Amino acid sequence: MRTVILLFTLLGLAWAAELPPSVFLQGARHEYQRFNNCGPVTIGMAMSFWGGRETQYQIAPVLKPNKQDKNVNPEEMAAYARAQGFRVHHGVAGDAALLKRLLAAGFPVVVESWFVTPDSGGMGHYRLLVGYDDKKGVFNAFDSYYGPKVTLRYGDFDGLWQVFNRTYLVVYTAKQAPKVEAILGERLSSRALWRLSLELAREETRAQPSNAFAWFNLGTSLLRTGDAKGAARAFDRSRSLPLRPDYDPGRPGNAASNWPWRMLWYQFTPLEAYHRTGRYPDVIALTTDVLGRVSDHEESYYWRAMARAALGKTQAAIGDLQAALRYRPGYSQAREALAKLQSQAGR
Template identity: 55%
Template sequence: MRAPLLPTLLLTAGLLVGATVFGASRLQPGGTGPVTASPAPVQAEVEAHMPAVVEPPAQEATPPVPEPEVVTPPPPPPLPASARVSGVRHEYQRLNNCGPVTVGMALSRWGGRLDQYDIAPRLKPNRGDVNVSPEELAAFARSQGMNVHLAMNGDRALLKRFLAAGYPVIVETWFITHDSGGMGHYRLLTGYDDTKGAFSALDSYMGPLTMPYARFDELWRSFGRTFLVVSPPEQAGEVRELLGFRADPSAEKQEALRVALAEAERRQDAVGWLNLGQAKLALGDARGAARAFDEAFAAKADPSLDPTRPVRVAGGLPWRAMWYTFGPLEAYTRTGRYADVLRLTNAVLRDAPAHEEALYWRGRALGALGRPAGAKAAYREAVRLRPGYVRARAALASL
């Protein structure tokens, strides 16, 4: 340890210098030192009986403690120009079944044999459920004994690392159909090709397809670039290595905030502000999130996200956006803006009456406004629609 050594060396050096000067001035007659008066008799007596001053032997200098060597980890190996994950079974979906199908396809990479007819009844206990959240997909995969990394703010390099290592990746993207307009949609990425500048994906609605990098990112950013990696527990070490800094949840969320803030300031569009609000909320900043969501609702709508129904918007967002994202409802609830929560959930429930998440947040707002009967009714309906909805059950029990 270097800190305690320096004062000791200084003290020893000081004593050595002092002893040398003292001895030289007393033992060398006619020395060149300053002339002093003869000592008084008592002082001479004392000095006559003082032992001769002997300089201690020179001490060997203590070798300096070397600084610890800074080891820079080697850069990750270069990725191949293309890669494809094998052993994944494709399945076409029935109505609103992209979530059950996509998680089933991801599980098939690791030997899973379940299809949508096995999975959908567990993820969608009522046929009117228009949304299966990423958290629900992750919970189902974990119930099958798998590990899941679920996060926002993925990027192209991260996706390619996983794909090159043999891991398919579930991504949540915006999806536009000519007859039904814009909506959320899961896809399973299974490869990439830099020469073509595109990802390969298994799409439960369209079948196998390729997605150009830039076009894919535009659709992906509508959901904050959410991704899920499903893997066996024995692969946990390799998954952490592939994630890099993202294996630390705090660092991952901080980086998501940095990217979302830069993108929102640069693009000034509703999707950018929505992603910024989600990033702030993930770090516990409900007030900052609410301000960002306000900007999203105030932004100019992008008609390209729902070209068949451009007038159906929730502020600057396509009208179905609130089917899939609940950050504004949570932020407004946590900041006491219950009227905004009721306004937004009323709009969702008008188009999707069996939307259990909207019912849950409606119950939260009604309860905070002192309307327990309305809150109880909302929670009961949410639990009826999804009996395993833990948050709604807990809220109902607390009334």
């Protein structure tokens, strides 16, 4: 793994020597979001750079049949873009050098990061990066909430991006595939990507042992590389650490963990890790906390159903899965689990 990291470092240095000091890509269409529509808007803006005409009014009904849906995940956005004929790379453990290489080569990048507003507190948010300026130390972004002229200081942005394990999406055409793939290199391999994510998370937990997001990313990376028990331990450490209050203003006093109170609206790997290690009461407690604040969160219904089913509470699990499907009729995991439970209950 150290050889792979060294290779990435050397490649990054080689690319950095060739990069211009500033880039601003022209051609994407900016769009302001309607309520909770940053995901549909941002993938639409990314596609618009390559000629896509879909706006949130076509995209949102597909990605979020429930207009109040709090989360559209990156893979749902990627699947939508692929259905429109585009190619998409969904990556994690990104870094500033990679973003700059992609932008300098002519590829806008969707990033998922934490977002804090004075009136609404902390939440997940997508932006489309369209440029950077090394002299000013900023990325340029099309933001569906604040507008097309947003600048993000490198250090501040990286802290917010870390909350989502530095997730990014690159939308491109088949014609541009060789160019994108040359930049991404080993990152095109899911196995290599998660090993890179694991190594980065380990380095950050060693360097910043009180950083809850570094431990959260370690948990996610361990889970994705096959170590559910290690993942559960990392999530335990993460949820016990104090968090920066500026990331979680307006936090309810009775939140179930020390994570930002909206954290599990968007990321579900702790629920998966706890479920896979038989910690069903933890899954139920965390999902019930979410559902006590937002009653239409389909992923929480799904994971609570899985925990309840494992404890033999079949009818309660069936009710949760039916609720999940009421809010997202196309939720294939919930539909498959419901059919299995109903079959077992009918025996």
